[in-house]
Amino acid sequence: MATMTFVTVDRLRKVYPSRGANQVVFDALSFELDRGEVVALLGESGSGKTTLLNLMSGIDTPDEGLVQIDGVAVHGLGEPGRTLLRRERIGFVFQFFNLIPTLTVAENIALPLQLLGRSSRTAHEQADRLLEEVGLAGTGERYPETLSGGEQQRAAIARALVHEPALLLADEPTGNLDEDTARRIIDLLTGLVRRKGATLLLVTHSQAVARSADRILSLHHGQVTAG
Numbered sequence: 024m025a026t027m028t029f030v031t032v033d034r035l036r037k038v039y040p041s042r043g044a045n046q047v048v049f050d051a052l053s054f055e056l057d058r059g060e061v062v063a064l065l066g067e068s069g070s071g072k073t074t075l076l077n078l079m080s081g082i083d084t085p086d087e088g089l090v091q092i093d094g095v096a097v098h099g100l101g102e103p104g105r106t107l108l109r110r111e112r113i114g115f116v117f118q119f120f121n122l123i124p125t126l127t128v129a130e131n132i133a134l135p136l137q138l139l140g141r142s143s144r145t146a147h148e149q150a151d152r153l154l155e156e157v158g159l160a161g162t163g164e165r166y167p168e169t170l171s172g173g174e175q176q177r178a179a180i181a182r183a184l185v186h187e188p189a190l191l192l193a194d195e196p197t198g199n200l201d202e203d204t205a206r207r208i209i210d211l212l213t214g215l216v217r218r219k220g221a222t223l224l225l226v227t228h229s230q231a232v233a234r235s236a237d238r239i240l241s242l243h244h245g246q247v248t249a250g
Contacts, residue, residue, distance in 0.1 A: 027057060027058045028055045028056070028057060028058075029056055029057055029058035029059075029060075029092070029093055029189070029190070029222050030055060030056035030079070030090075030091065030092055030093075030190065030222060030224075031055050031089070031090070031091040032052060032053055032054050032055070032075075032079065032088070032089075032090055032247075033053050033088055033089040033090075033091070034051045034052070034053055034087065034088040034089070035049050035051070035052040035053070035075075035078060035085050035087070035088035035089070035090065036049055036050050036051060036052070036085060036086045036087035036088050037049045037071075037074060037078060037083075037085050037086055038086050047245060048071045048074050048245060049071060049074075049075070049085075049088075049245045049246075050245050051088070051246075052075075052088070052245060052246060052247055053247070054240060054247045056222050056224060057222070058220075058222055059217075059220050059221070059222060060222055060223075060237050060238065061213050061216060061217065061222075061223045061225065061235070061236045061237045061238075062222075062223065062224050062225065062236055062237065062238050062239070062240060063225045063226075063227055063232065063233035063234075063235070063236035063238070063239045063240070064224060064225065064226045064227070064239075064240050064241075064242055064247070065227060065228065065229075065230070065233055065239060065240070065241045065242065066226070066228060066241065066242035066243065067228060067243075068228065070242045070243065071242060071245065072194070072195075072226045072242055073194055073226070075226075075242065076115075076192045076194055076224070076226060078090060079092075079097070079192065079224070080097075080105075080108075080109055080113050080115070080192060081097045081098065081100070081105030081106075081108060081109065082105075082109075084098055085098065092108070092112065092113075092189075092190060093112075093189065095108070110135065110138055110139055110186070111139065111186070111188075112188055112189045112190060113188050113189075113190050113191075113192065114135075114183035114184055114186070114188035114190070114191045114192070114221075115183055115191075115192050115193075115194070116176075116179055116180055116183045116191065116192070116193040116194070116196045116212065117179065117194055117196070118194055118195035118196060118197075118198040118199060119199065120167070120172075120175045120176055120178075120179045121179065122167040122175060122178060122179060122182070123167075124166065124167055124168060125166075126166075126167075127163060127164050127165065127166055128154070128159070128162050128163050128164070128165050128166070128167060128170070128178050129147055129150045129151065129154065129163030129164065130150075131167065131178060131182055132149075132150035132153055132154065132163075132178065132181045132182045132185050133146035133147050133149070133150040133185070134146075134182070135182060135185055135186045136149060136150075136185055136186055139186060146185075147163075149185055150163065150181070150185060151163060153181035153184060153185050154178075154181055156181070156215065157177040157178070157180055157181045157211060157215070158177060158211075159174060159177055159178060159181070162174070162178075172199060172200055172204065173200055173204040173207065173208060176196060176197070176200060176204075176208050177208065177211065179196075180196075180208070180211065180212055180215065184215060184216075184219065184221075187219060187221075188221060189221055189222065190221065190222050190223075190224075191216055191221050191222070191223045191224070192223075192224050192226070193212065193223065193224070193225045193226060194226050195226055195227060195228070196208060196209075196212065196225070196227075197209060197227070197229070197232060198227075198228075202231075205229075205232065206231075209225075209232055209235050210235070212225075213225075213235050213236070223236075
């Protein structure tokens with residue numbers, strides 16, 4: 024079956040100034056993701072995985088090189104355009120959940136839709152559907168601190184998917200969970216993404232987590248290689 028490239032990272036270079044020699048994070052880093060593909064990116068702590076996600080989403084800017092999402096050059100959009108791109112087409116799942124403690128679970132999940140101008144009623148109806156889909160039906164009025172770590176991560180996955188993003192970026196989403204909970208979270212995440220036809224880049228340092236993906240890439244010494 025033919026595939027279609029959805030994300031292109033082409034000759035990306037990122038350098039951080041430091042005392043003495045500058046820190047070169049990436050130099051001519053290139054890879055592609057296909058539409059609807061689940062890809063795991065392995066890398067040790069400090070290898071630049073989070074920096075790469077920030078560059079791909081336009082949160083950070085490269086010194087050289089190109090990131091394209093569905094043919095759109097991310098860093099040619101300007102800051103307002105990149106913000107809109109993230110709101111409309113990109114979802115994030117973070118290692119530390121990043122749920123807002125003063126909002127209920129349902130309000131956390133509805134927030135991305137409300138930022139896009141959807142009515143509160145529509146946003147909360149969609150949040151309720153996602154809560155049921157991730158196995159958290161009935162928790163919408165609770166606050167994040169009352170949920171277990173695994174439940175908070177499921178809520179974070181629902182928030183990342185509520186606006187039906189075309190690209191989902193997951194940054195060590197099981198790093199703070201025990202092994203059994205981590206396995207359930209990854210099965211849930213990959214299952215939801217496949218059903219919705221989104222492209223997922225799953226950043227991890229775990230070979231066990233990576234085996235759930237269609238393809239594995241490795242980030243080492245500023246370069247991405249297969250496997």
